[in-house]
Amino acid sequence: MNAKFKEIYEKYHNDLFRFLFYLVKNREVAEDLIQEVYIRVLRSYDKFEGKSSLKTWLFSIARNVSIDYFRKQQSLKNKLLNQIDWNRLEINDHHPLPEEIAIQNEEIRTLYKCLDACTLDQRTVIIVRFIQDLSIVETAKVLGWSESKVKTTQHRALNILRKNMEKLKKKEESTRE
Amino acid sequence: MNNDKRKEDNLIKILHQFPNIDDKRSMEEIYMNIQKEMNTPKKSPLYNKKRIFWPSLATVAVMFLSLFLVINHFNQQSVNDSNADEINIALDKSMEQNGVQENAELFSTQDSDQVELFSDNSQLLLEGKKAIYLDDLQEDDFVVTIGIPDMAVLNVIPVSVVVKKDRGNHWLDYYNFVYENIDEGKLELAEYYPYDGTLKYENDQITLDLMTDHEYDYGSISEEIFFKSLDHLKYQDIDSVLLNEGSNRGVDFSHTGKIYEYKIDNSRSGYLIYQTKNKVYLTPSPNKFDSIEDAFLDMKNKNELYNLEPTIPDQIEFFIDNNERETDQLKLVFKNNIELIESNETLRMIEAILLTAKDYGYETVLFENINLYNVGPFNLEKPIEVPIAPNPVQMDKN
Structure with missing residues (x-):
């Protein structure tokens, strides 16, 4: 077994898988995508110059792989007719709640659903910052953005999540009444 | 702390509680899958290059063998004619020398002949200028x-x-x-x-x-x-x-x-390849650089996110002649470490370099020590003027 693969798997596999899972919200897709991440990593490992940390490099590759996945999902027709905006792309999740989420408390379940209201970029920032616990500086490196852009996107994403949580709560309260 | 801020902090707290999601497959299973995927052959531009390069090696081998046989033949002949008179010996010697010389000339010009041959044949194969x-x-x-x-x-x-x-x-x-x-x-x-x-x-x-x-x-x-x-x-x-x-x-x-x-954004970059089903375009890289050296390095890399291919093969090495920096001429000295052939790949590399040089304010480019005399319409032995604009296209109504 390739030593590099083993090293990366042992140190980062769980983090990368969780990142991809929350991004695509589908276990099977996350499984395929993480394989693609490894392929790209092994093919370009020699070119990794160590300018960023291995961790941020791996996350940036995982992000690129997920963008490619979402891009492939859109038909050409949709792209052109709807002027698809990858930053604003809202990913609607039609899958039932995964087992791991279904057994959590109501707040977690609702917030998981509310992630759908975020754009791909916003969702990425939320996952990297608060589920993966990367710093603003690390997140900026993963996304290739400025720190201020990370902060702005994070602020907007949290705003959207807050508003949608309130909306969902009100909706649930009204259905109970 | 205002109400919104408190709610945001609460959201962050919940996000931190999101559960771990485990990949249920084993490390071995994943490794096997990626090995399978990686071993599926993919078309590489270098693959074609090697295929073109090998016949040229074979040609050199055949020429070398011919030369060896011709010399042997004349040696043998001079031994057989040992009874001949001086004039005949002189003639033989002269023929032998001429024979060797002719073959030696043939051998020494083999490279340039081959370039000519390539350029004659490849003119038909080369795509238009970019x-x-x-x-x-x-x-x-x-x-x-x-x-x-x-x-x-x-x-x-x-x-x-x-x-x-x-x-x-x-x-x-x-x-x-x-x-x-x-x-x-x-x-x-x-x-x-x-x-x-x-x-x-x-x-x-x-x-x-x-x-x-x-x-x-x-x-x-x-x-x-x-x-x-x-x-x-x-x-x-x-x-x-x-x-x-x-x-x-x-x-x-x-x-x-x-x-x-x-x-208007005037930031500069190197040129990469954007390819559709039937079209090939040279397009500025999304990565912007102040220095042309960095732009050239970027041209060696595929940009997966933007679906752009490199224009300079990774093995090609050259440096910028410092003495020429202050002039309008960009002098690139090639390390001559790779066999270049006249191909679309080489033509694209030359034009991508010329377009990049234009964007960085140069007027001409000199390709020094490059082991190719010409590619497409370009004579690489002389400085080449940078182009006016990239990707010429025809318009029906014009």
């Missing part, structure tokens, strides 16, 4: 360069149309003519022009009056693509464009904010 050069133009020609988004709306590809000057009085007339008549679909790019508005020249300033229902602020990508399209006016040395919406000054973009005067 840029417009001064020599391509007549006096009444005007080059219009516009940026068209690709089908995935990721890149804005510069394409250039040669328009006759009798189409109008101002360069903007030629631009508007191209905006109205370009068939982006034929170029396998996205339909984009004409603008939802009017581009005009007033008081020494270019102004774009957008219609109130324009869709350039639909999303941040729409805005980005719109601004990138305007950036192509840099080919006319334009620094900025005034923007209006309806009868109001300025345009309110939902992501960028209100813009009255858009400053």
Whole structure:
């Protein structure tokens, strides 16, 4: 077994898988995508110059792989007719709640659903910052953005999540009444 | 702490509690899957190169063997004719020498013959030039360069149309003519022009009056693509464009904010390959660099996110001659470490370097120590003038 693969798997596999899972919200897709991440990593490992940390490099590759996945999902027709905006792309999740989420408390379940209201970029920032616990500086490196852009996107994403949580709560309260 | 901030902090707290999601497969299973995937052969440009290179090695071997046999033959002959008179011996010797010499000449010119052979055959195979050069133009020609988004709306590809000057009085007339008549679909790019508005020249300033229902602020990508399209006016040395919406000054973009005067982005980069099913374009890399060295390094890398291919093979090594830095000529000294052949790949590399050199302000490029005399229309032994604009395309109505 390739030593590099083993090293990366042992140190980062769980983090990368969780990142991809929350991004695509589908276990099977996350499984395929993480394989693609490894392929790209092994093919370009020699070119990794160590300018960023291995961790941020791996996350940036995982992000690129997920963008490619979402891009492939859109038909050409949709792209052109709807002027698809990858930053604003809202990913609607039609899958039932995964087992791991279904057994959590109501707040977690609702917030998981509310992630759908975020754009791909916003969702990425939320996952990297608060589920993966990367710093603003690390997140900026993963996304290739400025720190201020990370902060702005994070602020907007949290705003959207807050508003949608309130909306969902009100909706649930009204259905109970 | 206000209420919203408290709620945000609470959200972050919940996010931190999101459960771990485990990949249920074993490390071995995943490794096996990726091994399988990686071992599936993929078409590489180097693969073709090797296939072309091997016959040339075989040719050299055959020539070498022929030379060896000819020398042997003459040696044998001189031994057999040992009873011949002096004149005959002299003749034999002379023939032997000539024979060797002829073959030696054949051998020594083998490389250049082969280059000729390649160029003769490959002229038919080589695709057209990827840029417009001064020599391509007549006096009444005007080059219009516009940026068209690709089908995935990721890149804005510069394409250039040669328009006759009798189409109008101002360069903007030629631009508007191209905006109205370009068939982006034929170029396998996205339909984009004409603008939802009017581009005009007033008081020494270019102004774009957008219609109130324009869709350039639909999303941040729409805005980005719109601004990138305007950036192509840099080919006319334009620094900025005034923007209006309806009868109001300025345009309110939902992501960028209100813009009255858009400053053209003049940041520079190397050129990469954007390929559609039937078309190949050279397009600026999304990575911008102050130095041309960095731009050249970037040209060796595939940009997966933007679906762009490298123009300089990774094995090619060259450096910039420092003495030439202050002049208009860019001198690239090749390390001659790789066998270059006359191919589309080489032609694209040369033109991508020329286009990059143009963007960094050079007027000519000298390819020194490159082991190829010419590629396509370019004589690599002399300095080559940088092009006027990238990606010449034909327009039906012209």
